[in-house]
Amino acid sequence: MEAARKSALARLQAMGLPQRRDEYWKYTRPDLLITEDVAPAELLILDEAPLFDTVERLKIVFVDGVFDADASDDLSMEGVEISQLKDAPDWAQSLYGVLEENGQTPVKRPLAALNSAKATQGIVIRVFGKASKPVSLIYVRKSETSDVMLHHIIRVEKGADLTILENGPAAARLNTVMEVDIADKGAFHHVRAMGRDHARRAATHIFGRLGHESTFKSFTMTVNGKLTRNEVVLELTGDDAIAHIAGAAMGDGDFLHDDTVFITHDSLNCQSRQVFKKVLRNGATGVFQGKILVKAGAQKTDGYQMSQSLLLDGDSQFYGKPELEIYADDVLCSHGSTTGAIDDEAMFYLQSRGVSKAEAQDLLVLAFLDAAVDEIEDAAIADDIRSRLEGWLARRRD
Amino acid sequence: MGPNGSGKSTLSYVLSGRAGYEVTQGSATLLGQDLLDMEPEERAALGLFLAFQYPVEIPGVGNMTFLRTAVNSQRKARGEDELSAGEFLKDIRAKAKSLKIDAEMLKRPVNVGFSGGEKKRNEILQMAMLEPKMCILDETDSGLDVDAMKLVAEGVNALRSEGRSFLVITHYQRLLDHIKPDVVHIMADGRIIKSGGPELAIEVENNGYADLLAEVA
Ligand SMILES: Nc1ncnc2c1ncn2[C@@H]1O[C@H](COP(=O)(O)OP(=O)(O)OP(=O)(O)O)[C@@H](O)[C@H]1O
Ligand SMILES: [Mg+2]
Numbered sequence: 001m002e003a004a005r006k007s008a009l010a011r012l013q014a015m016g017l018p019q020r021r022d023e024y025w026k027y028t029r030p031d032l033l034i035t036e037d038v039a040p041a042e043l044l045i046l047d048e049a050p051l052f053d054t055v056e057r058l059k060i061v062f063v064d065g066v067f068d069a070d071a072s073d074d075l076s077m078e079g080v081e082i083s084q085l086k087d088a089p090d091w092a093q094s095l096y097g098v099l100e101e102n103g104q105t106p107v108k109r110p111l112a113a114l115n116s117a118k119a120t121q122g123i124v125i126r127v128f129g130k131a132s133k134p135v136s137l138i139y140v141r142k143s144e145t146s147d148v149m150l151h152h153i154i155r156v157e158k159g160a161d162l163t164i165l166e167n168g169p170a171a172a173r174l175n176t177v178m179e180v181d182i183a184d185k186g187a188f189h190h191v192r193a194m195g196r197d198h199a200r201r202a203a204t205h206i207f208g209r210l211g212h213e214s215t216f217k218s219f220t221m222t223v224n225g226k227l228t229r230n231e232v233v234l235e236l237t238g239d240d241a242i243a244h245i246a247g248a249a250m251g252d253g254d255f256l257h258d259d260t261v262f263i264t265h266d267s268l269n270c271q272s273r274q275v276f277k278k279v280l281r282n283g284a285t286g287v288f289q290g291k292i293l294v295k296a297g298a299q300k301t302d303g304y305q306m307s308q309s310l311l312l313d314g315d316s317q318f319y320g321k322p323e324l325e326i327y328a329d330d331v332l333c334s335h336g337s338t339t340g341a342i343d344d345e346a347m348f349y350l351q352s353r354g355v356s357k358a359e360a361q362d363l364l365v366l367a368f369l370d371a372a373v374d375e376i377e378d379a380a381i382a383d384d385i386r387s388r389l390e391g392w393l394a395r396r397r398d
Numbered sequence: 399m400g401p402n403g404s405g406k407s408t409l410s411y412v413l414s415g416r417a418g419y420e421v422t423q424g425s426a427t428l429l430g431q432d433l434l435d436m437e438p439e440e441r442a443a444l445g446l447f448l449a450f451q452y453p454v455e456i457p458g459v460g461n462m463t464f465l466r467t468a469v470n471s472q473r474k475a476r477g478e479d480e481l482s483a484g485e486f487l488k489d490i491r492a493k494a495k496s497l498k499i500d501a502e503m504l505k506r507p508v509n510v511g512f513s514g515g516e517k518k519r520n521e522i523l524q525m526a527m528l529e530p531k532m533c534i535l536d537e538t539d540s541g542l543d544v545d546a547m548k549l550v551a552e553g554v555n556a557l558r559s560e561g562r563s564f565l566v567i568t569h570y571q572r573l574l575d576h577i578k579p580d581v582v583h584i585m586a587d588g589r590i591i592k593s594g595g596p597e598l599a600i601e602v603e604n605n606g607y608a609d610l611l612a613e614v615a
Contacts, residue, residue: 343456344417345454346454346456348438348454349450349453349454349456350456350468351415351437351438351439351442352414352415352416352438352439352442352447352448353439353442353464353468353472353524353528354439354442354443354468354469354472354475354528355439355464355467355468355471356439356471357437357439359467359471360439363459363463363464363467364456364458364459366458366459367457367458367459367507368458370458371458
């Protein structure tokens with residue numbers, strides 16, 4: 001792994017850290033993600049049960065970015081091999097940084113290279129068969145100024161099935177890379193909630209490689225946070241693979257959320273689907289950069305990309321850059337990026353039935369987000385996410 | 399009743415508090431309270447209900463969630479206890495059944511994909527659940543088949559009582575065979591130009607509005 005780290009560092013030095021003038025960072029300023037000094041982020045104290053609390057799961061806890069064995073469950077589960085990154089077995093060592101490096105073409109992702117070069121903490125998971133319960137990564141935060149890097153490596157073996165949950169405030173500044181290698185007929189489900197501390201910054205990358213008839217489904221909820229840049233880079237390398245990526249984000253005030261996605265279709269009859277929803281108010285900013293690349297020969301590709309923003313006032317803004325690049329002739333791709341306001345007709349209809357203005361607006365906001373939440377397959381987990389979105393709105397209402 | 403564009407829907411919207419209108423003259427009160435000063439939801443809680451000529455589709459909001467929120471918001475505004483999930487369910491099932499609205503339709507998003515007639519029946523279901531004091535039905539009969547019209551009329555007649563009023567806007571005398579009006583008003587160009595008994599509707603049905611309009615010209 002030391003060799004991989006060294007090569008990542010060399011790659012990073014060659015590409016340099018992201019700059020404001022970089023095209024890929026046009027809408028999101030990288031400054032806060034790359035400064036030497038880490039500004040503190042005040043810890044948000046919330047008086048509610050933690051997310052996923054009622055879900056039967058294997059808990060793995062990191063405190064300020066360091067694995068906490070005492071707080072974590074025993075890392076054994078039938079058909080699943082779990083270890084810390086520092087104890088990574090050979091297969092994981094040889095995968096370390098590989099998908100990240102693949103994902104550097106054609107667009108450079110320096111923060112991911114930085115992560116591969118520097119990260120020492122993370123989890124390594126290999127799953128055979130269907131995991132009996134989700135693996136839940138919980139990111140506890142105790143320090144005001146924690147600057148955390150985590151690098152996870154996941155290998156879903158042939159026909160295996162794994163769900164990963166991620167949540168918790170994590171750090172004042174967080175940089176994560178998750179490399180996910182899915183073998184033929186494997187299924188990977190991922191549901192995460194970004195930290196809710198108002199001043200926290202995060203840059204995350206998921207690099208996925210999908211085999212024959214495999215499935216990748218990822219959903220992210222973001223409420224609060226000063227700066228979030230979530231990149232998902234997938235390569236569909238086997239025929240009949242399915243990739244779904246969804247996100248529901250709500251921001252109020254000093255909030256920027258950026259979803260950057262790059263999906264490469266390099267095989268026959270694959271389906272990819274992106275559903276991103278953002279609700280923005282009081283000057284919050286949303287960014288979406290999504291690209292579907294269909295390589296020559298990737299016939300019968302079905303690519304769908306939808307990014308919608310709901311602006312609750314005139315101070316908030318959304319920048320969308322949906323892109324398609326297609327080199328095969330028998331494909332079906334649709335993409336769209338829209339920005340809108342609350343539907344006045346629907347508001348009046350609800351109010352005319354006695355629903356207060358604030359409550360009517362919240363109902364419409366939740367309805368707007370629901371197309372993204374609906375992408376979560378597990379109904380109980382989806383309901384947990386819905387209740388958090390409702391709670392966030394309700395706290396702002398009273 | 400009144401010709402197209404005479405202001406019937408406009409009057410209903412103004413009374414229920416839709417944005418975009420300025421009332422320059424006159425007043426509107428319900429149970430002694432000034433309606434024009436209130437938000438739409440306050441008017442609703444006081445007892446005003448409008449069955450929309452064109453019911454609004456709301457993707458993503460379940461019909462049941464919507465109705466339960468509406469019923470409980472009004473109860474809360476009036477200082478009453480909220481209905482429990484069980485009580486609400488029992489009530490809505492019975493009322494939906496009498497309007498031949500099946501349970502599956504209650505789960506769907508509000509009015510999304512409903513047929514014209516289903517939307518109108520859904521309006522009447524809402525009215526039945528909310529038990530308002532003053533009901534305005536804006537062309538609820540248009541788009542309904544003969545049987546559905548009977549169901550809707552029965553729904554209205556079942557609610558007719560002391561202390562509850564209906565303003566039924568329609569173009570067709572046919573509806574009035576099922577819902578017997580006490581008074582018929584004719585509106586033209588934003589004004590009531592003539593009022594009378596049920597026979598006035600029959601006159602319109604037979605002769606149209608030309609004579610009535612000529613009378614006031
Ligand atoms: N927002 C608006 N701005 C300007 N004019 C309007 C607006 N809304 C309605 N009108 C006009 O006001 C008049 C009255 O419209 P209204 O919808 O109230 O008629 P109506 O009596 O309900 O007709 P119908 O029988 O066709 O339903 C029409 O000429 C209509 O075009
Ligand atoms: Mg009208």
